[in-house]
Amino acid sequence: xxxxxxxxxxxxxxxxxxxxxxxxxxxxxxxxxxxxxxxxxxxxxxxxxxxxxxxxxxxxxxxxxxxxxxxxxxxxxxxxxxxxxxxxxxxxxxxxxxxxxxxxxxxxxxxxxxxxxxxxxxxxxxxxxxxxxxxxxxxxxxxxxxxxxxxxxxxxxxxxxxxxxxxxxxxxxxxxxxxxxxxxxxxxxxxxxxxxxxxxxxxxxxxxxxxxxxxxxxxxxxxxxxxxxxxxxxxxxxxxxxxxxxxxxxxxxxxxxxxxxxxxxxxxxxxxxxxxxxxxxxxxxxxxxxxxxxxxxxxxxxxxxxxxxxxxxxxxxxxxxxxxxxxxxxxxxxxxxxxxxxxxxxx
Amino acid sequence: xxxxxxxxxxxxxxxxxxxxxxxxxxxxxxxxxxxxxxxxxxxxxxxxxxxxxxxxxxxxxxxxxxxxxxxxxxxxxxxxxxxxxxxxxxxxxxxxxxxxxxxxxxxxxxxxxxxxxxxxxxxxxxxxxxxxxxxxxxxxxxxxxxxxxxxxxxxxxxxxxxxxxxxxxxxxxxxxxxxxxxxxxxxxxxxxxxxxxxxxxxxxxxxxxxxxxxxxxxxxxxxxxxxxxxxxxxxxxxxxxxxxxxxxxxxxxxxxxxxxxxxxxxxxxxxxxxxxxxxxxxxxxxxxxxxxxxxxxxxxxxxxxxxxxxxxxxxxxxxxxxxxxxxxxxxxxxxxxxxxxxxxxxx
DNA sequence: ATAAATAATGTAAGCGCTTTCATATAGCCT
DNA sequence: AGGCTATATGAAAGCGCTTACATTATTTAT
Numbered sequence: 001x002x003x004x005x006x007x008x009x010x011x012x013x014x015x016x017x018x019x020x021x022x023x024x025x026x027x028x029x030x031x032x033x034x035x036x037x038x039x040x041x042x043x044x045x046x047x048x049x050x051x052x053x054x055x056x057x058x059x060x061x062x063x064x065x066x067x068x069x070x071x072x073x074x075x076x077x078x079x080x081x082x083x084x085x086x087x088x089x090x091x092x093x094x095x096x097x098x099x100x101x102x103x104x105x106x107x108x109x110x111x112x113x114x115x116x117x118x119x120x121x122x123x124x125x126x127x128x129x130x131x132x133x134x135x136x137x138x139x140x141x142x143x144x145x146x147x148x149x150x151x152x153x154x155x156x157x158x159x160x161x162x163x164x165x166x167x168x169x170x171x172x173x174x175x176x177x178x179x180x181x182x183x184x185x186x187x188x189x190x191x192x193x194x195x196x197x198x199x200x201x202x203x204x205x206x207x208x209x210x211x212x213x214x215x216x217x218x219x220x221x222x223x224x225x226x227x228x229x230x231x232x233x234x235x236x237x238x239x240x241x242x243x244x245x246x247x248x249x250x251x252x253x254x255x256x257x258x259x260x261x262x263x264x265x266x267x268x269x270x271x272x273x274x275x276x277x278x279x280x281x282x283x284x285x286x287x288x289x290x291x292x293x294x295x296x297x298x299x300x301x302x303x304x305x306x307x308x309x310x311x312x313x314x315x316x317x318x319x320x321x322x323x324x325x326x327x328x329x330x331x332x333x334x335x336x337x338x339x340x341x342x343x344x345x346x347x
Numbered sequence: 348x349x350x351x352x353x354x355x356x357x358x359x360x361x362x363x364x365x366x367x368x369x370x371x372x373x374x375x376x377x378x379x380x381x382x383x384x385x386x387x388x389x390x391x392x393x394x395x396x397x398x399x400x401x402x403x404x405x406x407x408x409x410x411x412x413x414x415x416x417x418x419x420x421x422x423x424x425x426x427x428x429x430x431x432x433x434x435x436x437x438x439x440x441x442x443x444x445x446x447x448x449x450x451x452x453x454x455x456x457x458x459x460x461x462x463x464x465x466x467x468x469x470x471x472x473x474x475x476x477x478x479x480x481x482x483x484x485x486x487x488x489x490x491x492x493x494x495x496x497x498x499x500x501x502x503x504x505x506x507x508x509x510x511x512x513x514x515x516x517x518x519x520x521x522x523x524x525x526x527x528x529x530x531x532x533x534x535x536x537x538x539x540x541x542x543x544x545x546x547x548x549x550x551x552x553x554x555x556x557x558x559x560x561x562x563x564x565x566x567x568x569x570x571x572x573x574x575x576x577x578x579x580x581x582x583x584x585x586x587x588x589x590x591x592x593x594x595x596x597x598x599x600x601x602x603x604x605x606x607x608x609x610x611x612x613x614x615x616x617x618x619x620x621x622x623x624x625x626x627x628x629x630x631x632x633x634x635x636x637x638x639x640x641x642x643x644x645x646x647x648x649x650x651x652x653x654x655x656x657x658x659x660x661x662x663x664x665x666x667x668x669x670x671x672x673x674x675x676x677x678x679x680x681x682x683x684x685x686x687x688x689x690x691x692x693x694x
Numbered sequence: 695a696t697a698a699a700t701a702a703t704g705t706a707a708g709c710g711c712t713t714t715c716a717t718a719t720a721g722c723c724t
Numbered sequence: 725a726g727g728c729t730a731t732a733t734g735a736a737a738g739c740g741c742t743t744a745c746a747t748t749a750t751t752t753a754t
Contacts, residue, residue: 013496015710026734031712041720041732056495061473062412063710066739071409073452073473081434081441091428091455098454103469105420106453107445108438122450126408126420148403149360234640267640290637293581293614362740373704378742388702388750410740413709 014057022051034059065127074316075105075128077119083232083260085286085305086134089156092309093132100317102129113139113200124149130316132156136163137202152319156312157303158203159330166319168312168329172203175301175333176210179255179283182335184214187343188253188281191215192226194240194265196257204229204257207285211255226251230261237264245274252280252344259284259291262298266340277342287336296339304331361404369398381406412474421663422452422475424466430579430607432633432652433481436503439656440479447664449476460486460547471496477663479503483510484549499666503659504650505550506677513666515659515676519550522648522680523557526602526630529682531561534690535600535628538562539573541587541612543604551576551604554632558602573598577608584611592621599627599691606631606638609645613687624689634683643686651678 020027025044033040033048040048051057065071074097078086094104105128107119117139123131124145131146131153143165146153152166159169183191193211196204208227215221225247230236237256241264244254256262262284269276276282276296284291284300291298308331318325367374372391380387380395387395398404412418421444425433441451452475454466464486470478471492478493478500490512493500499513506516530538540558543551555574562568572594577583584603588611591601603609609631616623623629623643631638631647638645655678665672 016712017710027711028713028734028736029732032733035712039732044733056492058468058492058496059472060413060710062409062418063739064712065409066407066413066741067710067712069712069739081428081438082431084429084431084434087428087431087434090453094428094453094455098466098469103473104453106437106441106451108441119445121405122445125406126450145403145405149405234636238640263637264640267642270642289581290610293585293611295614295617360740363742364740374741375704375706375743376702379703382742386702391703407740410709411742413711414740414742416709416742 013060014055015060016057019048019051019055019057022055023047070129070320071127072102073105073126073128074102074130074132074313075107075120075123075126076132077107077109077116077123078132078134079111080108083258084288085258085303089305089309092306093313094309096310096313097317100313102313102317111197111201113137117142120145124151129320130154132312132316134158135202136160136165136167137200152316154312154315156308158206159328161328163328166315166325166327168308168315168331170304170308170331170333172206173210173213175285175335176207176255177214178333178335179299179301180211180214182337183253183255183281183283183341184218186341187345189220190226190249190251190253190344191220191222192244192251192254193222193228194237194244194254194256194261195227195229196232196261197229207257230257232258232260234260234264234267237261238268239264241265241268242272245269245272245280250280253283253341254280255283257285259286259288259298259300262300262340263290263294266294266296266298277340281341281344283341287334291336292338294340299338299341300336302334302336304333307331360407361402362407363404366395366398366402366404369402370394417476417667418474419449420452420473420475421449421477421479421660422454422467422470422473423479424454424456424463424470425479425481426458427455430605431635432605432650436652436656439653440660441656443657443660444664447660449660449664458544458548460484464489468492471498476667477501479659479663481505482549483507483512483514484547499663501659501662503655505553506675508675510675513662513672513674515655515662515678517651517655517678517680519553520557520560522632522682523554523602524561525680525682526646526648527558527561529684530600530602530628530630530688531565533688534692536567536691537573537596537598537600538567538569539591539598539601540569540575541584541591541601541603541608542574542576543579543608544576554604577604579605579607581607581611581614584608585615586611588612588615589619592616592619592627597627600630600688601627602630604632606633606635606645606647609647609687610637610641613641613643613645624687628688628691630688634681638683639685641687646685646688647683649681649683651680654678 016027016030020030081087097104105123109116109119133155135158136155155165155167156169159171195208198205228240230240262282265282284298287300287302291300315325363374363377367377428434444451452470456463456466480502482505483502502512502514503516506518542555545552575587577587609629612629631645634647634649638647662672
């Protein structure tokens with residue numbers, strides 16, 4: 001490996017003025033051509049077009065942003081990219097932003113809300129035109145700053161009419177209610193839950209609430225030692241599942257905070273020789289690609305990650321353009337019943 | 348859902364001049380305080396600090412970038428975020444960038460090199476100070492433009508001393524050589540491969556070459572119908588594996604282009620009642636979290652995704668700072684032997 | 695103390711665009 | 725053709741910072 005001092009010279013780039021001179025027009029005309037080609041007459045437009053092409057002109061976004069007061073960038077601040085479902089959502093968000101002429105500024109905060117405050121501050125300095133957040137749980141100063149700076153934002157991955165924030169998401173609580181209802185209908189009564197960590201995470205919390213809503217309506221609940229929280233990782237899921245299954249009586253169904261935890265739970269059952277769904281049913285949340293491929297295939301809730309990314313982009317772009325938008329947009333979560341759930345006690 | 352026209356007023360934000368006036372100093376002093384606090388005397392620094400805090404001042408990055416000719420943003424253009432290994436690398440890249448004061452501009456191009464050209468162009472307009480690319484396969488105009496604009500870039504996920512581009516990556520070919528060597532040592536002779544799509548993808552190509560290097564050195568090769576390319580998805584892996592195993596004679600080992608394909612292959616074996624590794628051995632590439640958790644656990648190559656993200660960030664930041672850097676940095680790939688490989692013919 | 699050297703500060707000129715406003719040109723109607 | 729309107733164009737003023745340079749304040753050395 002060679003070690004070299006590479007003097008990287010920031011080339012003396014072409015500017016608008018250079019193009020203007022080369023095309024014998026004013027800078028205003030070049031600017032107009034670039035932003036709205038039809039507003040300049042064909043003959044001169046052609047001159048400008050050629051000058052731009054020949055000189056390899058690349059507009060300076062900083063100058064543009066400063067003069068126009070719009071950076072044409074959009075920020076997204078997410079917990080982590082290591083969770084495939086966020087990655088999928090962001091992927092779609094970015095793609096759609098690009099189609100609208102925007103570029104994505106991305107930051108993650110690893111579920112640490114203080115870190116999120118800092119990451120958001122960094123994006124605000126870069127003068128993003130809009131911001132995508134995950135969920136509603138954010139430090140008050142986040143909302144304060146966003147409002148003070150007049151940066152439009154939208155919360156995703158969650159939905160709540162009681163929330164004052166614009167959002168494009170789904171109802172975590174209701175989704176879990178539906179899944180729980182289904183489980184009760186097929187006969188389950190002894191529920192356990194391997195929830196995601198609920199501190200500073202409204203999505204995880206809502207999922208737990210959804211389960212409890214239904215159970216309580218039937219006079220049931222999740223027993224204290226049948227409730228565990230764990231990180232969204234296979235390993236955490238395995239460990240928690242093991243601890244859970246070493247108790248007795250065992251639950252007849254274990255509802256997991258997401259598919260990754262459920263995957264871990266399923267693996268642990270296999271290594272403990274616990275039959276799924278014969279001995280215990282397992283459910284997930286997200287419907288990652290692996291869910292349908294597991295053996296047995298995972299019963300779960302399909303989160304509209306891609307649709308959410310697209311809609312969130314449209315929402316922000318529309319608002320910036322001054323168009324009317326649905327301020328609280330709800331997307332559907334689909335209940336996907338597969339093979340990890342069955343009536344209890346069956347073999 | 349209520350539909351509302353939300354007039355988002357870009358607040359009249361505080362400027363440097365406002366702070367300067369409030370603190371009774373010049374704008375130059377405020378600027379210095381912000382960029383290098385020690386260069387202004389304590390007593391006035393304090394005045395400025397207070398004004399900034401009280402007035403909730405947020406510097407305007409566009410103005411800053413224009414005046415200083417540095418945007419403090421770094422671009423990354425990747426094939427897709429849907430592949431967990433890229434997500435992991437980008438996660439680390441962003442974290443380290445942030446620590447160095449940079450913000451990440453992210454774009455993906457879905458393995459379409461023309462799309463990559465466009466995405467890169469968009470980032471260049473935003474005047475990123477540096478750029479992270481994946482692999483060496485890029486349209487010539489990408490390199491041309493990058494050089495013309497003097498934007499430092501670094502290719503990751505690959506390494507080659509024969510390449511002229513700066514890189515921080517690992518040697519895909521050599522990694523596969525080692526894995527293949529191991530497989531030959533335990534007795535395999537009939538190799539099959541489920542490669543990633545090699546068109547416009549030097550990493551996928553190098554992996555295939557690595558396998559062939561070793562086989563050819565022993566007078567062997569992958570038979571034409573024992574070689575298939577597929578997308579990096581579970582489903583594609585399953586389909587390809589099925590087609591492969593319906594032939595005879597069956598290979599004794601199937602080397603996959605990455606863990607996701609291998610996962611698909613493994614699942615397909617399970618549904619075809621083919622025993623792994625008894626009937627056939629399977630290998631992956633990446634060592635995703637699921638690799639170690641599969642049943643049987645997957646033999647694979649551990650890609651240093653996080654380390655690569657961190658090092659790539661350091662590389663770019665150093666170069667921009669004018670420091671000397673290792674222009675071609677090679678990271679190690681670890682051979683992880685688990686349970687999906689065994690000598691052939693054993694049960 | 696005083697001069698010389700050093701450090702801190704202010705002044706003002708940009709950075710490369712967009713956009714208002716005034717002016718020039720083209721298109722239209724009679 | 726001539727006048728009127730609609731449309732293109734150019735000149736120039738910023739957008740909010742950084743930074744070279746000139747100036748002033750503070751140290752340090754003598």
